[in-house]
Amino acid sequence: MAKIKSLDDLKKMQSDLQSKINIREQGENPESHVQIKVAMATCGIASGAKEIMDFLINATGKRNLDVVVTQTGCMGYCHSEPTIEVNRPGEDPVIYGDVDVKKADEILEKHVKRGELVDGIIPVTHKTIDETK
Amino acid sequence: MHLLVCGGSGCHASANGDIAKALNEALQLSGLNDEIQVVTTGCFGFCEKGPIVKVLPDNTFYVEVQPEDAEIIVQEHIIKGRKVEKLLYKDPEKDEKISDSAKMDFYKKQIRIALRNCGVINPENIDEYIAREGYQALGKVLGELGDQKTIETMKQSGLRGRGGGGFPTGLKWQFANTNQSDEKYVVCNADEGDPGAFMDRSILEGDPHSVIEAMTINGYAIGANLGLVYIRAEYPLAIKRLKKALEQAKEYGLLGKDVMGSGFDFDIQLRYGAGAFVCGEETALIHSMEGQRGEPTVKPPYPAESGFRGKPTNVNNVETFANIPVIINKGADWFAKIGNKKSTGTKVFALAGKVNNVGLIEVPMGTTLREVIFDIGGGIKDGKKFKAVQTGGPSGGCLTEKHLDTPIDYDNLIEAGSMMGSGGMIVMDEDDCMVSVAKFYLDFTVEESCGKCTPCRVGNKRLYEILHKITEGKGEPEDLDKLRNLSSVIKETSLCGLGQTSPNPVVSTMENFWEEYEQHVKEKKCAAGSCKNLMSYHIIEENCVGCTACARKCPVNCISGEKKQVHKIDQELCIKCGNCMDVCKFNAVEII
């Protein structure tokens, strides 16, 4: 990796990375895939997030689903750990709480494959920095 | 198409299940149940207008929905494509109906600034941080702003320390900048000692680069080349992610020698704490990092003058740091507009205790306790009554019903007899005894006092003993005076912030729940039913059928009575475990 030498380097890198993400999220690319994020902070792991992550990685592989499973930090929903976020290209991200293996399986079969939402969604209750004027 | 029904246990919990059922039935009648799914969700954080039904994909947001409304939602909205006017939210100010939830994010009471990347990016991948403007604030500081303008921006933003004290960050940086020395240091306080608090841990685990970037900015602004993160060893995941992030930042040239080609060198190292509460106090923390005993020393001199190795040192908290890149990127004015005049920006709280939605939340300063507890928190568990909320951890106090509409900021909380603290917020209900709560915190302080100064070492122990005596039912009226006097002596004569604030839980509960103390002492009663020595279990003769269930369940065999005869509890032997009450099917056990 070449070192970043200036703010312009950084901005260029940001826009490259950003367009990669956009292609994935907006699904312009036929190869775009679903992304699932698992909240893997201490609290999430303690309530079983690791098991869910392992299940998702295995199951998406076995079922030949075009899904990327990644880890992220705490989403803040301690009342409903473990939590995961499903991003289907071109759709708003959806967060699910209290995910166990059974629920994860249902999410793969219904939401990921067919775009059907299932019970256990956690509504977004905050604004982001970009939504704050 | 989807119908989302709020299934949070908050608002009108019982009705929600019925609404989902009614919607499903209405869909079935119209033969639409295959195309349209009814999905239950968690709390929308808008309980005052609950129950809520949201229609996707058009984002229509229906409020105060009753099961009877299912029919009309299906008939009108789904079949005919017309919104159901009477169920739309009405903006009380403009008197107009709002139909699209995208236009009504006012009900979203949280703003995530410090937590902006937590739960969004993969903390172990620097690219994801960079994709979200990461390290651009640093680039701006190194390339455009320079030290003075950076400090000026911090001052203008109004940012105050999130570690508890609330000292203006810009001012602190200025002191460290002005004090001349061959070496200076930046310290990140990640000790996070308040019981129940985990804001800083979550930030380090979820967004370590924001802290690294901010510390580097801080280093450049005051002229330091080394940053130290003092983190407790019982945060292994935070340590692991922080280390990984440090490596990646170095690899990219964003840390280490010649940061971003600017000629500025900055390195960050970790120092591990053993989890002592007092080591969160900045002077004790610095001594601990120097390999000395973790004991505080008198201020002044402040660390900005003489800190780590006797050199000017700037200490800031994790959450304080996490705000800084955003302030540089978005501007001081943007930040200062959020929150109150004297407390700008947001505060992260670990909301815990008897609320439905426990969690990590971030609200603008000036949000009321009521909004936090009843909207975001979804109200009190099991429909019980709100009694108090504890903020500020062992240095804070308990606030009550009358404080619910107080806007949360540094100054208001102090005025109300508590403090902001680092962000623990514990909600209590009618079953919590306030004397016991005070005792809990004193127990903690006694354990955590470093023992250096007498008022804290001995005084807190005596406070604890008196509280214990009261909860045991042996309190005397003089004890209440003693609690008061001792508290004020400890506060006035202790050396550091630990002792100066440790009586706060006692003082504030005495102030707000005086009757409860009196009741414990004079009537020997604990209305919350939590002090075991102040209550006893009795069998109600009329209700007892002599089933023997309680006698069989009693772990100390203190219940006697023949089959089909009224039973009796031997008060001498009873350990008040409550088993008898739990097993009795005839409501024949009562607490007096």
Ligand SMILES: Cc1cc2nc3c(=O)[nH]c(=O)nc-3n(C[C@H](O)[C@H](O)[C@H](O)COP(=O)(O)O)c2cc1C
């Ligand atoms: C007993 C005691 C414990 C403290 N614990 C912490 C702590 O765990 N984390 C923290 O950031 N500040 C803690 N502080 C406050 C620090 O002394 C210091 O004010 C703070 O780290 C400064 O950073 P800030 O201005 O960004 O808040 C504690 C203070 C006292 C008196």
